[in-house]
Amino acid sequence: MNSIIRSAFVGSRGLWRPALNAVRAMSASGGPTPPFTTLAISQPATHITHVELHRPEKRNAMNQAFWSEMVDCFNQIAQDPECRVVVFSGAGKLFTAGIDLMDMASGLLRPEGDDTARISWKVRQTISKYQETFSVIEKCPKPVVVAVHGACVGAGVDMITACDIRLCTQDAWFQVKEVDIGLAADVGTLQRLPKVIGSGSLVNELALTARKMYADEAKSSGLVSRVFPDKETLMAGAMEVAGEIACRSPVAVQSTKINLIFSRDHSVREGLDFAATWNMSMLQTDDLMKSAQAALEKKSLKQVLFSKL
Template structure:
């Protein structure tokens, strides 16, 4: 389990986990990947918070063959880990990610196996579907995922961040849907998720068809990110504070909220309401509701309540 990989020091005050300097340092890339991972560093900088760091700084965190399978394995473990309630994703080194590692991936993407067009296409279809799962697994994970972006976020990086629930960035961050510059249409999530994230079809078309860079201020005003920080240290502290806020709430409520938000995004209002009815007919029977109500009557902060693992 991921809970066995790295337990870092943290600061505790009246039952709340706070983003002190020790916790922020625990989110930095002080060490390299630990088996079974070669492209990721997984740590636990605070109670119930898992930090997943893209860790190929010498390659600008470019996404190699190992990355595409390791992200799937990592998030499948996170989804089943009762000790994890919130996830933070970030990148080691100077930038968040340069996107796909073309040198490493060229043989698999550009030279698929097969004896004829049908068989080549069949194998390429399987490969693309496998890559799509790398980011879909983030969206499928019931735990909220906060992504903290600094410097460049290029190509596959945009696919990644649009699958996350909350996006933060630094003032020097920039984003680029790069795929048309390398002769293909983005095929692992950007074209499907970015229109739902930003909401402006014109802006999405602008970014996807021109491959121009979007800088932090425009990303904030368009809704791609919700907060912009002065630098990476401030952003990581903010990400950890936000994660702590969510981790301190009922996991029944938090994870149920994420699942229903995603369902409602892809369905009509009537369908979303019906799904919510079916969801809460069982989930409202949790003891967490009574605990929260009692704390409210006693004028206590929800963060003082101890909720059982889910």
């Protein structure tokens, strides 16, 4: 992470602290972290980076700046050896209302170009740019735990389906909103949600009717893995999960994420071949011996010092 962002991180670099203490260290009200205008970045515990969508006065709606700032943020996180896991959340009363239509309307409704071909070419470039905003989460080798409270609408669903672990509050609800505003979702939902939920019928129903899915159904369908009573317990739970990931070998964790995503998009045979090729080098790590020694000595992995990756 660059020096500007690193200087804004909070928390110590000592041993991992209890989840509730880490939650209190998160940037809940300090505003966006320069140079960002839509994201607040903090380090609530060792090796854990908290990225918070921070436009609470706009219900965390995604404006033009957001789409490029997310790419810059996660590209930096991917290269930051101090970070081993990311917690992503939204500031204020809800996770996100989706696209900020007022801010984005001019570019979406009045694209530049002299004729149909040139206008279409420009529109395709714009859509590809927006797709990268969420694909960068998937490309980042650090696991991303997303914590959803309240509403998660439209592009919010596109975003969370690119995350690795999804948690939510009991009052959370999810909505694939795009058909209600006259378009097909084009930045990830229609591609990732079928792989996340697994029920084609349910995905089709959500995408074609734009109905709301509430927390209990989200859990039973597999969209989220755990539901918490309120935001405080949600964030504590997210920090607990992140802490369990952060204390493990970064070689093992990042290799696991990369292999899981590759296997999702390829056949079993291709996934096995990829894993064999990957591990022919990654098995040659001291982390194996450190983990084995900790098991023999019945030590917690929180007591093991793994080198930066």
